[in-house]
Amino acid sequence: MQFKLTTALGAVAVALTTALVNVTPVAAKPPGVVALENWMLDIIPQIFPNTTTNWQPLFDNEIIVPDVKLMFNARTITGRDSMRALWESLNAIVVARTKSYVLTPTGVVAFALDDEGRNGWVVATGDTTLVTKTGRCYTGGGASAWVSVAWNETLQARTITEWREVNTPPNYPNYPWS
Numbered sequence: 777m778q779f780k781l782t783t784a785l786g787a788v789a790v791a792l793t794t795a796l797v798n799v800t801p802v803a804a805k806p807p808g809v810v811a812l813e814n815w816m817l818d819i820i821p822q823i824f825p826n827t828t829t830n831w832q833p834l835f836d837n838e839i840i841v842p843d844v845k846l847m848f849n850a851r852t853i854t855g856r857d858s859m860r861a862l863w864e865s866l867n868a869i870v871v872a873r874t875k876s877y878v879l880t881p882t883g884v885v886a887f888a889l890d891d892e893g894r895n896g897w898v899v900a901t902g903d904t905t906l907v908t909k910t911g912r913c914y915t916g917g918g919a920s921a922w923v924s925v926a927w928n929e930t931l932q933a934r935t936i937t938e939w940r941e942v943n944t945p946p947n948y949p950n951y952p953w954s
Contacts, residue, residue: 811893812886812925815934816900819923820881831867835860838928840936847940859939875907877945879919894927894934906946914946 805813819839823831834840835856846853846862853859870877879902888896904917924938 806888806891808888808891808893808896809886812888812896812898812934813884813893815893815925816884816886816898816923817881819936820879820900820902831863832860835863838931838935839933840939841926841928844936845938849942873909875909875911877904877906879904894925896925898923898925904943904945917944917946919943 819834822834840856840859842856843854844856844859846859848862851862853862881900881902883901884898885900886893886896886898888894890896898921900921900923902919903915904919905913905915906917907913920942922938922940923936925934926937927933928935
């Protein structure tokens with residue numbers, strides 16, 4: 777009796793091990809999600825006014841649509857020209873009062889509406905660090921953006937139709953520019 781029970785348990789163990797070894801892993805993310813996430817990671821350093829002018833081309837090459845909807849902290853703005861004016865004013869403050877203001881992406885999650893990742897929504901988060909003109913370094917700031925993306929057939933490119941950002945610079949609420 778003991779031989780039959782041991783043999784039966786051994787057969788069950790072999791069957792379970794074989795089933796576990798032969799499991800086909802599921803793809804972590806669909807290709808459209810990966811494409812949209814990678815696109816956003818490329819956009820982040822181009823759109824944040826990190827004491828540079830690197831953000832200006834996005835306003836000129838129509839990646840931001842003319843009637844973009846923007847929510848930045850407590851402000852609501854409609855239109856690419858108004859968004860550009862806000863970015864210019866923020867950049868002027870950052871340049872005047874800090875040596876550097878850096879946003880480091882910490883996470884991007886995309887929700888693609890198609891297999892190519894041409895349309896959908898993206899949520900990005902980041903940490904912010906700033907160094908004042910006097911050399912004081914502040915860390916621990918946070919930033920997040922929710923972006924609606926739509927494919928433009930004429931441009932053959934993804935475009936930003938809505939941008940919602942909440943940004944808390946380091947040393948809140950005692951900003952170096954307050």
